[in-house]
Amino acid sequence: MNIKIADNCGFCFGVERAIGMAKKNDNSKMVGELIHNKLVIDKLKKENGIHILSDFNEVNKNDTVIIRTHGARKDTISKLEKKDANIVDATCPFVLKLQNICSKMSKEGYEIVIFGDKNHPEIDGVSSYIDGNYYTALSVDDLRGINLKNKVALVAQTTKRPKDFEKITSYLSSKCKETRIFNTICNATFDNQDSADKLSKESDIMIVIGGKNSSNSKQLFNIAKLNCENSYFIEKSNELEKSWFYDKKNCGVTAGASTPSWLINKVVDDIKNMT
Amino acid sequence: MNIKIADNCGFCFGVERAIGMAKKNDNSKMVGELIHNKLVIDKLKKENGIHILSDFNEVNKNDTVIIRTHGARKDTISKLEKKDANIVDATCPFVLKLQNICSKMSKEGYEIVIFGDKNHPEIDGVSSYIDGNYYTALSVDDLRGINLKNKVALVAQTTKRPKDFEKITSYLSSKCKETRIFNTICNATFDNQDSADKLSKESDIMIVIGGKNSSNSKQLFNIAKLNCENSYFIEKSNELEKSWFYDKKNCGVTAGASTPSWLINKVVDDIKNMT
Numbered sequence: 001m002n003i004k005i006a007d008n009c010g011f012c013f014g015v016e017r018a019i020g021m022a023k024k025n026d027n028s029k030m031v032g033e034l035i036h037n038k039l040v041i042d043k044l045k046k047e048n049g050i051h052i053l054s055d056f057n058e059v060n061k062n063d064t065v066i067i068r069t070h071g072a073r074k075d076t077i078s079k080l081e082k083k084d085a086n087i088v089d090a091t092c093p094f095v096l097k098l099q100n101i102c103s104k105m106s107k108e109g110y111e112i113v114i115f116g117d118k119n120h121p122e123i124d125g126v127s128s129y130i131d132g133n134y135y136t137a138l139s140v141d142d143l144r145g146i147n148l149k150n151k152v153a154l155v156a157q158t159t160k161r162p163k164d165f166e167k168i169t170s171y172l173s174s175k176c177k178e179t180r181i182f183n184t185i186c187n188a189t190f191d192n193q194d195s196a197d198k199l200s201k202e203s204d205i206m207i208v209i210g211g212k213n214s215s216n217s218k219q220l221f222n223i224a225k226l227n228c229e230n231s232y233f234i235e236k237s238n239e240l241e242k243s244w245f246y247d248k249k250n251c252g253v254t255a256g257a258s259t260p261s262w263l264i265n266k267v268v269d270d271i272k273n274m275t
Numbered sequence: 276m277n278i279k280i281a282d283n284c285g286f287c288f289g290v291e292r293a294i295g296m297a298k299k300n301d302n303s304k305m306v307g308e309l310i311h312n313k314l315v316i317d318k319l320k321k322e323n324g325i326h327i328l329s330d331f332n333e334v335n336k337n338d339t340v341i342i343r344t345h346g347a348r349k350d351t352i353s354k355l356e357k358k359d360a361n362i363v364d365a366t367c368p369f370v371l372k373l374q375n376i377c378s379k380m381s382k383e384g385y386e387i388v389i390f391g392d393k394n395h396p397e398i399d400g401v402s403s404y405i406d407g408n409y410y411t412a413l414s415v416d417d418l419r420g421i422n423l424k425n426k427v428a429l430v431a432q433t434t435k436r437p438k439d440f441e442k443i444t445s446y447l448s449s450k451c452k453e454t455r456i457f458n459t460i461c462n463a464t465f466d467n468q469d470s471a472d473k474l475s476k477e478s479d480i481m482i483v484i485g486g487k488n489s490s491n492s493k494q495l496f497n498i499a500k501l502n503c504e505n506s507y508f509i510e511k512s513n514e515l516e517k518s519w520f521y522d523k524k525n526c527g528v529t530a531g532a533s534t535p536s537w538l539i540n541k542v543v544d545d546i547k548n549m550t
Contacts, residue, residue: 162449169448170441173456181447181454 001275003251003268004203006195009220010264012188012257014092018069021090022050028064029053031076032121034090035069035258036211038235059083069258071095071125094158094186095122099129101182105153106132110180113137113148115168116157120215123157139164140171150177158186159216159257161193161223188257189216196220196254200227203252205244208233209267210256217256224254237263237270245275276550278526278543279478281470284495285539287463287532289367293344296365297325303339304328306347306355307396309365310533311489313510334358344533346370346400369433369461370397374404376457380428381407385455388412388423390443391432395490398432414439415446425452433461434491434532436468436498463532464491471495471529475502478527480519483508484542485531492531499529512538512545520550 011019015035022034027049033041034050044050050066059065061084067077071091080087091099102112112134116123127134137143152172156165162185172179200206206224210217212235224231232244245251251271255264286294290310297309302324308316309325319325325341334340336359342352346366355362366374377387387409391398402409412418427447431440437460447454475481481499485492487510499506507519520526526546530539 166445166449169454169456170445173444173458174437174441177458179444179456179458181444181456183448183452183454 001245001251001271002249003253003271004199005264005268006192006199006252006254008188008191008195009254010257010259010261012186014069014094014186014188015258018090018092019044021088022066023048025050025064025066025088028066028088029058030066030068031072031080032068032070033213034066036214036217036256037258037260038211039263040258040260056083059085062086064088067091068121069095070120070122071099073125073128075128092158092186094184095126098155098158098184099126101153101155101184102126102134103129103131105180106130106134110151110153111135111149113143113152113154113168113172114157115154115160115165117215120157122159122215126155137168140167143168143171148172148176152176152178153180153182155182155184157215158184159189159219160185161219162190189219192216192220192254192257193223196223197227199252199254200224200231203228203250204230205248205250206231206252206254207240207267207271208254208256209235209259209264211235211258214256214258217258220254220256224252228252234267237267240267240270240274242274245271276520276526276546277524278528278546279474280539280543281467281474281527281529283463283466283470284529285532285534285536287461289344289369289461289463290532293365293367294319296363297341298323300325300339300341300363303341303363304333305341305343306351307343307345308488309341309343311486311492311531312533312535313486314538315533315535331358334360337361339363342366343396344370345395345397346374348400348403350403367433367461369459370401373430373433373459374401376428376430376459377401377409378404378406380455381405381409385426385428386410386424388418388427388429388443388447389432390429390435390440392490395432397434397490401430412443415442418443418446423447423451427451427453428455428457430457430459432490433459434464434494435460436494437465464494467491467495467529467532468498471498472502474527474529475499475506478503478525479505480523480525481506481527481529482515482542482546483529483531484510484534484539486510486533489531489533492533495529495531499527503527509542512542515542515545515549517549520546
């Protein structure tokens with residue numbers, strides 16, 4: 001079996017930074033999962049005593065509370081400030097930029113369209129910074145029938161596909177007199193998607209490693225699946241099945257931005273041993 | 276022969292306004308053709324003594340000079356002001372808005388992309404209001420290879436097709452971090468195109484009336500041609516040929532924004548007499 005790892009995959013800058021910040025704060029608390037990877041979260045709990053906050057009543061004065069890479073809602077930050085917590089903000093700088101754009105544009109009277117998943121914590125957080133009307137959309141269909149203002153600002157969840165973003169862009173540009181388009185999709189996302197696209201075209205089996213809740217990992221899986229029918233999405237190496245590899249020659253491996261390199265290496269080793 | 280005139284066609288608001296302004300200024304001079312219709316220009320010359328300015332040396336103090344619907348270059352206006360001419364500005368308000376957007380955006384540091392024809396007087400005029408880098412493009416291909424800045428403002432010639440505008444929008448939104456999109460295509464253009472599209476689908480012959488240099492009339496012809504193979508572009512009714520109508524049942528007629536209604540009626544009458 002030829003195994004090839006995608007040129008760009010795994011930990012992005014924002015994830016790496018957040019884990020570094022967390023590791024410097026043993027016994028602190030996280031607001032939600034720092035990153036969308038269960039194994040990493042378990043490791044932080046075991047090795048650094050960092051727990052996920054289940055209730056704001058748990059927070060005492062001077063407790064260290066870490067804000068996840070996906071950011072937090074504005075009111076969450078206010079609550080923590082009121083508790084005099086020591087806030088460690090591990091929000092990915094690209095998400096922070098997205099929050100700032102939404103805040104600024106809505107104050108300038110633009111109606112906001114977010115290309116993203118309203119149930120994803122990044123978008124839940126971002127939307128709280130909007131001071132006015134906003135809509136979330138996963139496709140052009142979600143926008144049809146909405147009577148948009150003449151001044152609209154479009155932003156994207158940092159982990160979305162540029163091609164889908166372009167479709168929404170086209171739709172808005174002919175509907176609205178002025179559209180301000182902020183391409184807030186992060187470069188790591190873009191590079192990982194590009195590499196997954198390339199590798200899946202050369203592979204007869206693709207393994208995509210990522211957290212089940214991870215938006216960017218799911219995108220990678222969707223891209224791989226388009227080019228390679230035998231694509232599988234796993235979170236841990238013990239999900240691998242020997243039968244998948246029967247009669248296959250070229251196995252491509254890629255991983256979401258929240259997947260640590262040790263896990264990628266373990267998956268590769270396990271495939272080697274299995275085939 | 277069933278003859279049907281498009282629901283929306285002919286004189287637009289800007290053209291109507293400009294002719295009204297010209298007619299109030301007998302014996303004045305025009306900077307280029309007021310509108311792209313030779314017959315109307317000839318009529319203004321004959322009935323109102325209005326000539327096209329051939330040289331700025333012709334302009335004397337207090338002479339009345341009319342600016343065409345397509346607008347004029349900034350330096351043309353300056354020259355006329357220096358001559359102490361009495362300027363009657365018949366620039367279409369939608370073109371004026373386009374000039375203002377370009378001026379404002381370039382001052383704010385945006386690189387300008389104009390979806391339009393650099394040889395058209397509207398775009399020649401508009402480009403003179405840009406205080407910085409700009410590019411004109413008729414398609415995405417014209418932009419490939421250009422290393423655009425991160426902040427780009429896109430505008431369109433007022434008479435272009437929204438569908439083609441959308442393609443440029445898509446391209447820019449994935450290339451640039453911020454794109455400000457101003458849909459400056461005027462509603463009359465849009466409505467006329469829509470009606471031409473609809474009518475040409477029901478017709479087995481289409482007659483498009485418009486000046487040979489008229490951008491919006493050429494667009495109407497291109498749209499008609501897509502749906503109805505037997506589409507003809509004429510400037511005057513004496514260009515009609517009897518043979519075109521042989522074996523045809525439904526004739527659609529549309530006309531560009533610079534085509535007067537008397538000419539549309541004459542063409543319809545001549546078709547009736549011919550068939």
